[in-house]
Amino acid sequence: MARTPITLPDAAISRLAREIARDILPLEAILKTYNLTAEGYDQIVDSKFFQVRLAEEIQLWNASDPLSIAKRIETKAATMVEDCLLEVYALIHDRDQPMAAKVEALKWAARMAGMGEAARQTGSDGGVKITINVGGQALEFDKEKKLPERVIDGTVVDLTPTNAQ
Secondary structure, X not given: OOOXXXXXXXXXXXXXXXXXXXXXXXXXXXXXXXXXXXXXXXXXXXXXXXXXXXXXXXXXXXXXXXXXXXXXXXXXXXXXXXXXXXXXXXHHHOOOOOHHHHHHHHHHHHHHOOOHHHHHHOOOOOOOEEEEEEOOEXXXXXXXXXXXXXXXXXXXXXXXXXXXX
16 A cells, blocks of 8 residues: 655754754654654655754754753743643633732733833833943933934044054
C-alpha cells in the first residue's frame, strides 16, 4: 500500500524542526499542533529539507555564547508563561475564587501583555525622551514638547591627539 505524501509548506517544516530542536514541549504535543500522525511525522523526518533544518536549529539552540544562552532562557520562560495563560484565564472567570486572587491574576496578565501600571512607568506608550548631559547639566526633551527656539553658539574643540614626531 502506497503512502500518501505529506504536503506541509517549507515554513511549517522549519517551525516543526525548531520546536523539536528546542525540546520544550513533548513530541506528542508538537505533532498535535501540526495535525501530524506518527506516519506523517516519519515521512517529514525522512526528508532532506527537514534534516537540514533540524540540524541548523539544534546548532542554534545549543549555542553557548552569552547572547544565545540568554535568548534560550527567555524563550523557555516565555513558553512557561504562555502555558499558564489558560489556567490564569480559568482562575479569573471562576466564580468560586476570591476577588483578590482574580485581581492579582489580572495584574499579572496585564504585565505580561505590556499593559497596566508597569507599562506606564517604563514608558511603553511609544513616547521618546532624549537626555543630553553637558558638563553637570542634563537637558531633557520629550517628543510631545517643542524644542526651545534658540541657537547654541560655540567653538569646536578638537580632542583627537596629535602625533608629534
